[in-house]
Amino acid sequence: MVTAFPFQRNYYPVPDAMTLTPVLFDAAIIDLDGTLVDTLGDFVVALNLMLADLSLPAVDRAVVEPLVGKGSEHLIASVLVHVSNRPSAHDGRAQAAISLEADAARLWPAAWTSFQRHYLAINGQHAEVYPGVLEGLQQLKGRGLKLACLTNKPAAFALPLLRAKGLDGFFSQVFGGDAFERKKPDPLPLLKTCEALGTLPARTLMIGDSSNDARAARAAGCPVLLVTYGYNHGEPVRAVDADGFVDSLSAIDLTLWKR
Numbered sequence: 175m176v177t178a179f180p181f182q183r184n185y186y187p188v189p190d191a192m193t194l195t196p197v198l199f200d201a202a203i204i205d206l207d208g209t210l211v212d213t214l215g216d217f218v219v220a221l222n223l224m225l226a227d228l229s230l231p232a233v234d235r236a237v238v239e240p241l242v243g244k245g246s247e248h249l250i251a252s253v254l255v256h257v258s259n260r261p262s263a264h265d266g267r268a269q270a271a272i273s274l275e276a277d278a279a280r281l282w283p284a285a286w287t288s289f290q291r292h293y294l295a296i297n298g299q300h301a302e303v304y305p306g307v308l309e310g311l312q313q314l315k316g317r318g319l320k321l322a323c324l325t326n327k328p329a330a331f332a333l334p335l336l337r338a339k340g341l342d343g344f345f346s347q348v349f350g351g352d353a354f355e356r357k358k359p360d361p362l363p364l365l366k367t368c369e370a371l372g373t374l375p376a377r378t379l380m381i382g383d384s385s386n387d388a389r390a391a392r393a394a395g396c397p398v399l400l401v402t403y404g405y406n407h408g409e410p411v412r413a414v415d416a417d418g419f420v421d422s423l424s425a426i427d428l429t430l431w432k433r
């Protein structure tokens with residue numbers, strides 16, 4: 175027998191509902207970029223100000239979007255490799271991969287300093303809270319869940335962004351990509367966040383937008399829901415191994431079922 179999750183038209187159907195039991199949740203850990211806030215505009219503006227400082231050509235949204243989600247260091251390094259790969263940035267030099275990496279490494283210190291300065295100056299100005307986020311957070315809190323925000327973004331960017339968007343008050347904990355030794359998709363940040371919340375991973379729901387979030391959650395033993403509107407490294411999000419998919423945080427029903 176195939177039965178849809180109750181009340182939730184946008185969850186995938188699951189087989190064998192009779193063998194499933196409901197999961198109770200004490201907390202939710204929520205991703206930031208692509209889940210709470212659409213920050214692609216901020217990334218593009220800050221990256222292009224950085225590239226202009228380095229006399230390098232600009233990038234557009236289509237280049238940046240698949241690179242979001244693995245932290246700012248990864249984003250900048252990938253963009254430097256991308257622009258170094260363009261003939262216009264090469265001054266006729268050979269385009270061997272080794273020279274691209276050497277270029278990116280040479281540019282890194284100036285790029286990182288410039289990006290940080292520009293990002294902090296514009297943080298939130300070209301970013302929007304997704305529809306349904308405020309209602310969704312209110313509903314989750316109203317159900318008595320503790321909430322933590324866990325992002326791969328450095329904390330120095332994440333905290334002012336949450337404040338600027340009026341979202342900081344929902345979270346008892348906020349951890350950036352620099353909070354722990356490793357970032358998502360490693361399970362360590364989720365395990366550490368559960369520890370800080372004082373909750374068991376099996377009773378802590380991860381809500382994110384990418385395979386990064388899902389892989390980290392699976393490895394930590396947290397059930398995971400993915401939103402369908404964020405960034406998933408340029409891949410279709412519904413192909414990711416997750417417990418369910420929602421079109422809006424306000425559509426989350428906490429009746430999640432497990433074998």
Ligand SMILES: O=C(O)COP(=O)(O)O
Binds near residue numbers: 205206207243244358
């Ligand atoms: O790469 C980023 O900065 C975004 O990270 P997040 O999706 O974990 O919030």
Ligand SMILES: [Mg+2]
Binds near residue numbers: 205206383384404405
């Ligand atoms: Mg994300």
